Amino acid sequence: MRSMILAAAALAAAPEFALAEDAEGRRIAATCAACHGTAGHSVTKAVEPLAGRPKERIVELLQAFKTGKKPATIMNQLAKGYTDAQIESVATFYSEQKK
Amino acid sequence: MSVYPFKRRDFLKFAGAASALSLVGCAGTEPTKARVVVIGGGFGGATAAKYIRMWDPSIEVVMVERLSEFTSCPTSNLVIGGSRKISELQRSYSALEGKWGVRVIEDEALSVDTAKRVVKLQRGGDLSYDRLVVSPGIDFMFNEIEGYQSALADGQVVHAWKAGPQTVALRAQLEQMRNGGVFVLGIPPMPFRCPPGPYERVCQVASYLKQAKPRSKILVLDANQGIVSKGKLFQEAWSSLYPGLIEYRPQSKVVGIDGRRRTVKAEFGDVRGDVLNIVPPQMGGAIAAKAGLVNVNKRWCEVNWLTCESTAAENVHVIGDATQGAPGMPKSGHMANSQAKVCAAAVIARIHGAAPNPNPVVNNTCYSFVSATEVVHVASVHQWDAAKKTIVPVKGAGGLSPARNRLEADFAWSWAQNIWADMFA
Helix, strand or coil, X not given: CHHHHHHHXXXXXXXXXXXXXHHHHHHHHHHHHHHHCHHHCCCCCXXXXXXXXXXXXXXXXXXXXXXXXXXXXCHHHHHCCXXXXXXXXXXXXXXXXXX | CCCCHHHHHHHHHHHHHHHHCCXXXXXXXXXXXXXXXXXXXXXXXXXXXXXXXXXXXXXEEEEEECCCCEECCCCHHHHHHCCCCHHHHEECCHHHHHCCCCEEEECCEEEEECCCCEEEECCCCEEECCEEEECCCEEECHHHCECHHXXXXXXXXXXXXXXXXXXXXXXXXXXXXXXXXXXXXXXXCCCCCCCCHHHHHHHHHHHHHHHHCCCCEEEEEECCCCCCCCHHHHHHHHHHHCCCCEEEECCCCEEEEECCCCEEEECCEEEECCXXXXXXXXXXXXXXXXXXXXXXXXXXXXEECCCCEECCCCCEEECHHHECCCCCCCCCHHHHHHHHHHHHHHHHHHHCCCCCCCCCEEEEEEEEECCCCCEEEEEEEEEEECCCCEEEECCCCCEECCCCECHHHHHHHHHHHHHHHHHHC
């Protein structure tokens, strides 16, 4: 219980750092938001929303863009800029967002 | 807030458990009430304000912006070309207030005392801060071009390099120009806001003149050695789509204007024109210098790209066009939006006394309309380099469109909708 209270105190003091892995996912997602919307909530029909899509599907797509297996106008160029770990964390983040 | 339902709920639950156990006197149970002041409500400032509140609602954010609404520079060349209306490029600050709880003050920041951590406002009232985010964009170095300011005041020259009334004025001048007239575009030496912007403007003006006033000419006086961005793609568009319409002169710096005679003085002789669109050399927005943050070539603000913290003053972050960019980092709205998120995370970390994220990432995507319906892009991803202690482009990532195409026109307009929503909605 004591550790629980300490955890609560730490959360209250620094919600940003309570879940470091989630923070990394949302920071990477923030770099995608200009085209894909805040937290994957695109406001256009041209770009479909990423929020709430299965993690495995997002990883698969990004890796296909990264390796050049899947052609694209721009995502094949951008995906090459991210590490595999960053792709994992951003996919986790998007999969956890409400559609 | 609906974006992080689980975390938010967990946070409230734990906070509630803590207070139920009466941990009175424990500072950790009280939410922080630090205040962040953001100067500027453009791509950098508005994004930073929203993201700080979205990621940590315990922080108070006050944004100072002198204009009552936002007008986007990206896509404003389409207003000049005639395929979009300026109202389509404008957004209100109301959701930043109503949805995100940012206090938006319509006023001008006159000065900053970084020692006392106070921003002085024009209409009175001082704003104290725990941390300051300065995102003032650019201001023009009018004195670099003789006669510019009086010609600008008389409407004989426009820059249209801050979107708004100047954009509308340039469109009106083009509409009034005679068929057979000469449009002169002056491009300043790098670095300036939006490197591909002038060349996209040439395309948009050409697109309009080709259909409305085909006997007219475009004369481009570029202070640089050549086209500074997407060079081959623009050259191809100019020669294929607008043959005979455009004369491009590299290494032709504009040094003066005689507004009454409609004459532009370039380093290698004078030229006359009917519409003069001369873009002056630029520097970080004036408040940056007043706050003592300008420390590169008397024009730009140096920052530590790990956190976007100024190297000139403590507790201050600078983002956007006013910064001295890291290598390969363009002055673009997209980049400012991306920097703003590195900045927001760093602001939150500093306020909580935590270490900043050791691996900041930014990217850039820039679409240019070479006609009303075709687009070319340049893109890049930039990651922290621990050895170089700065953010550098990832080798092998990013690149250009292979050729102009219609598909990316949809993506370009979609980009605009989404980035504006990311800033304001």
